[in-house]
Amino acid sequence: MGNILSARKKKNFSKHDIGNKKIEKEPLKYFLPNFVKDTDIMVILHFLGCYLFQSIQSAPIENRLASGCKVLDVGCGPGTWLLDLAAVYNSSSFFGIDLVPIFPKEIKPHNVEFRQGDVLDTLPYDDNTFDYVHQGNMLSVFTFDEWHFVIRELIRVCKPGGYIEFTEPELATETGPILSKFYESLIVLSESRNVKIRISSEIIKILESLSTVKNVDYRLSTVTLGTKKGGNAGQAYMDVHDGYFLNDPMPETLCEFMGLTREEYFKLFKEAKKEVNERFAPNCDIYRVWCQKIQGSHTN
Numbered sequence: 577m578g579n580i581l582s583a584r585k586k587k588n589f590s591k592h593d594i595g596n597k598k599i600e601k602e603p604l605k606y607f608l609p610n611f612v613k614d615t616d617i618m619v620i621l622h623f624l625g626c627y628l629f630q631s632i633q634s635a636p637i638e639n640r641l642a643s644g645c646k647v648l649d650v651g652c653g654p655g656t657w658l659l660d661l662a663a664v665y666n667s668s669s670f671f672g673i674d675l676v677p678i679f680p681k682e683i684k685p686h687n688v689e690f691r692q693g694d695v696l697d698t699l700p701y702d703d704n705t706f707d708y709v710h711q712g713n714m715l716s717v718f719t720f721d722e723w724h725f726v727i728r729e730l731i732r733v734c735k736p737g738g739y740i741e742f743t744e745p746e747l748a749t750e751t752g753p754i755l756s757k758f759y760e761s762l763i764v765l766s767e768s769r770n771v772k773i774r775i776s777s778e779i780i781k782i783l784e785s786l787s788t789v790k791n792v793d794y795r796l797s798t799v800t801l802g803t804k805k806g807g808n809a810g811q812a813y814m815d816v817h818d819g820y821f822l823n824d825p826m827p828e829t830l831c832e833f834m835g836l837t838r839e840e841y842f843k844l845f846k847e848a849k850k851e852v853n854e855r856f857a858p859n860c861d862i863y864r865v866w867c868q869k870i871q872g873s874h875t876n
């Protein structure tokens with residue numbers, strides 16, 4: 577369990593140095609910004625997901641949530657998912673953990689607690705603590721090896737019979753040539769650092785390979801990027817997509833890789849958006865993947 581962690585510690589890897597020159601040698605750490613101004617993007621993504629799936633979550637856990645259980649959200653960000661669920665199921669207890677404390681500290685419901693922590697340092701909870709463990713929108717946060725570690729960690733803190741759920745968006749398909757250029761660069765750059773951008777199918781494969789979980793299942797919802805064919809949902813997803821590509825550290829990182837100045841990068845992205853709105857209708861899949869921890873499986 578400690579191999580990935582110790583590998584990272586040996587490298588003395590800093591979590592906040594994306595965009596500086598060291599990125600050439602070190603694993604791509606975290607593309608999405610996590611400053612307070614960027615929480616809007618996470619909030620939009622949460623509500624868009626709720627609209628597309630017509631629910632806050634998909635694992636079959638409603639009865640337990642209604643009668644009172646313990647829920648953990650890993651990488652909770654501003655805590656939107658937890659706060660939304662906590663408002664519906666007020667006899668359950670909700671716990672959020674994030675590397676960066678962008679969650680509410682004081683003004684929050686009585687049944688919600690947040691704490692700062694790094695899942696890669698192992699979660700600060702005992703084995704078999706939670707009935708339901710969730711993690712959302714972490715594509716590009718972890719290397720592929722780290723994903724294996726994180727998934728086992730989520731399973732470890734889940735009770736036997738409890739559920740673990742992941743929500744992850746995928747890059748769009750049926751893109752035009754300009755947006756494809758951005759995607760191809762992102763994929764090549766990420767793969768060179770052992771980061772898989774299209775992570776949902778990998779999560780399914782990992783879960784199916786583990787003997788500690790069963791009933792691996794998923795739901796898929798598709799949104800068309802841009803207003804022309806995607807309507808309001810497509811516009812909302814376009815805002816998220818803009819945030820992903822236009823807020824640092826992504827431009828800093830991709831500019832260099834694509835051989836563009838910052839100005840050229842923004843100009844080309846504007847053309848990619850025009851292409852989306854006028855000529856193409858790329859489809860983005862959002863996955864919710866869940867599984868159940870096997871009864872009698874007391875640790876991972």
Ligand SMILES: C[S@@+](CC[C@H](N)C(=O)[O-])C[C@H]1O[C@@H](n2cnc3c(N)ncnc32)[C@H](O)[C@@H]1O
Binds near residue numbers: 654674676
């Ligand atoms: C894109 S945000 C998603 C936030 C939230 N899950 C959501 O869907 O709105 C990714 C979050 O993961 C957090 N994060 C990144 N690496 C982490 C780690 N090693 N341990 C815990 N949280 C981490 C970031 O600080 C950020 O808040």
